[in-house]
Amino acid sequence: MSAPEIRKVLLVDDEPDIRRIGQLSLERVGRWQVVLASSGAEALTLAASERPDVILLDVMMPVDDGPTTLARLRQQPSTADIPVVFMTAKVLAPEARRWRELGAAGTIPKPFDPMTLPDDIRRVLAAAEEGP
Amino acid sequence: MIVAPPHPREEARLHALADAQLLDTPPEAMFDDVVRLASYICEVPIALISLVDRDRQWFKARVGIDADESSRDVAFCAHAILDDSGMMQVEDARDDPRFADNPFVTGEPWVRFYAGVPLTIGDDDLPIGTLCAIDRKPRRLTPEQTEAMHALARQVVRNLEIGKAARRTVALNDELQRAATAQQASEARLRALVVANPDGMLRVARDGTVLDRKVARDRAIMPDPQHMLGRHVADCLPPRLARLFVQQLERTLASGAVHTLEIQELVDGQPCDKELRFVASGPDEALALIRDVTERKLGERAKDAFIATVSHELRTPVTSIRGSLSLLEHGMVGPLPEEALEMVRISRTNTERLLLVINDILDLEKLSAGQLDLSLRPVEPARVMKTAAESIRGMAAQAGVEVVVGDCAGAPVLADEARVIQVLNNLLSNAIKFSPRGARVDLSAEPGACGRLRLCVTDRGPGIAPEHHARVFERFHQVDASDSRERGGTGLGLAIVKSIVEEHGGVVGLDSAPGRGSKFWFELPCAGAAVKP
Known part of the structure; x- marks a missing residue:
């Protein structure tokens, strides 16, 4: 079973530079429609209104961090089923395991390569589809 | 007059004489009694116990003459010690060419008759002198007198041997006493050292029984020190520590080297770090010095x-x-x-x-930080070798280097597969960086020490001088400062390799010499043999 077709991505990161680079990558390399959010709260609103096919969520953000935002997304019926991929500059194996248990599809390490970011997202989603 | 030649084993004989410790010693009643008895029994005016020294004869006991010694050249006894019949008898010295013109014959004390029994001592029966009877008129000894002379000579020899044994006993006793004193001093120094050392201490037998202990200020890992003696460490240390303790104990006794264990225990809810240093204190026991390293x-x-x-x-x-x-x-x-x-x-x-x-x-x-979180599983060495070689193929092709994976019939190792691949990648990328274009890099496996498997990466690069071997695994150490600029790399790769391998309970090493390439290797415990804490 292949991953569902991606048309729209919600990118959540508190760093404006990274939002901009991610946007360019997803738009120009992935040819996806991109919605940007700069905080967990904004992500909750946009996820509900925009219904993206996947959410790319930074882990370390002020106020609500990535895992907290994920838990909120899961509680909201309209966003509960949207796949979430974490992005982080600090990957430790035990943490990555915990995030998967929270319902994340997977993790993409920072720094990501904008030329391969869309493929990386597809690969993470496909692996999550295949099984735990 | 004929001067007696030296004894065939003269040096050994003189050594035995010196060893008897009789020369120039004061008179002793026992020897005086013997010469008196000899004189009575043989009915002669003169009887002597004469010791034949290098240039003289010296009288340990004498009756009938006043002199203590005489020149060896004129000594009858110098001839008597050469006689192997058991006794030399001269009936009339005037008729014997050896003695006819001897000054003791032609003058005082006018010797005519001489009978001497060699005094032989030691396992070699070396004659150190004689017991002799001398008369001023010619005569012979009766068979009874001859027998008595032999008996008296045996008494003298036995007495010498007893004296020697007694001296040995005294010397031995002195030595024992000196050793005991030294031991006491050494023990006192050791006690002072133990008392002055702020570390705790556990002395443990091979089977894990506590033989002795000293408790440091805190009770982090010895909660009940009063009741530890004679008990197994598993019964008196926290469970995780006890398990690691037994492991280190076995390693220490097997290798003879010092082993270190670092452990964190909670004491009253506070983390408390301990460092245990194990050192063998006998063939079947080891000492563990326990230091609090919480602050560090x-x-x-x-x-x-x-x-x-x-x-x-x-x-x-x-x-x-x-x-x-x-x-x-x-x-x-x-x-x-x-x-x-x-x-x-x-x-x-x-x-x-x-x-x-x-x-x-x-x-x-x-x-x-110990956060590596290894996921240990049996890992097929052949598979990780192939994966690592595959993943580095691009870099190898760019450098014009061929990576060749050798045969590997090795047993599975207990390891974190991704980390083993990381280690191999680090070693392979180093090997490629330092290889000349067109050279090959070999990846192979062979049996290692202590039931481990050894994985080797061999290059034909410039090689590394022995003085750098110990340091290449240190952080940021580059053999040549220009290396990082020319060849890329951070100087951390080998430090990471070492840390990962050691985290697995393995060891790393290097065989290399300038101009002969380098063989970097590491050993991992085999899946069957290893038990991870």
């Missing part, structure tokens, strides 16, 4: 946290820089003039290099 560890952890934060703060801007450059380089934001593109490429490749350093520092930070 707090410092190390603060440093590690600092490094982690710095690394994270570095990665975030690098993500933006590298991302922008990559988009620019690939024309995602419009075409660039050729020279601008070249500058972008230079910036991008240098960002990659910066990133490598940051990643390596993060890896080392995780390793030193």
